[in-house]
Amino acid sequence: MHEMGIVLQIIETARAAIPPQLQGIQVKALNLRIGKLTAVVPESLRFCFNIARQDTVLAGASLRIEEVPIEAACRDCGERSIIETPPFTCSRCGGGDLAILSGRELIVTSLELADP
């Protein structure tokens, strides 16, 4: 629901990452990592991105989203599990006392620029 705000942040982050001597160059692709435990739906993000990128340095950019699984470590037995759907339980002992290791990422990792 707040994907448009997130997209505007992404565009700003990308814009700020382009060094001054390369300003004006077109961005070909934008790479993102999005955890599966974030409140962000990749399809909505793409939809908003396609609207918001117009008239920005990202006008011609494609969005590459790498989804990061929810990985958790059991505080009882130490097992690391990938959680596909709730409940959040250890795949070995079934315990629920888990430390979430990944899944909350919302990161711009890199930009690919057109050749100057």
Place this chain on the structure above:
Amino acid sequence: MEIKVVRKVLAVNEQMAAQNRQLFAEKGVFTLNLMSSPGSGKTMLLEKTLGRLLPRVPTGVIVGDICTTNDAVRLARSGAPVVQINTDAFGGDCHLAAHVVREAAEDLDLAAIDLLIIENVGNLVCPAEFDIGEDLRGVVLSVTEGEDKPLKYPLMFRVCNFALLNKIDLLPHLQFDKERAIANIRAINPGLPIFEISAQTEEGFAPWLAWLEERVREKQQTNRQPEETGNGR
């Protein structure tokens, strides 16, 4: 050519939230971020909670809605200082962001309060993603919403530090399976304190109020010993 960036998209919000957290700590204000779906009873819970805490625990309120000042009007009747945020001025956001809370906090006399309760915009999705500088996060789930909400909105129930199961006065009229709802909350967040309450009848208020007051006291103690920096997460 590839440019490495590796920057959190919400980095700006996180920085602002950290500044808020520091401001609230300096002023010795314990801050609560209260979230839920629309109509779970956040405002009524606050009206009744304020009625029981004031004037013993000086409390201020920030209330976020997309539009209208109805909730602020209701809450102001308690005598507490209330600041309304309408997010339509900020693009109709479905959540409160840290900079918006900061602006609202500037309209409050933080030195005069020990507790700040922030009623977030009614929404179980987006507010979970945005740190606003609170000490603790609470989610209100009302018994008219269905037992499966924790499983449908796991992020919200995972990031919260306590839950309030509200409108229990209605249980006799509903098919709601309270034990299953509680099991679903615990499936996402095992140790979560859960308070079963009715904002309408104030049933279950004593444990909730005692717990809340204890958190406020703790904050004031850590404030007197600045080397201890537990923020309760």
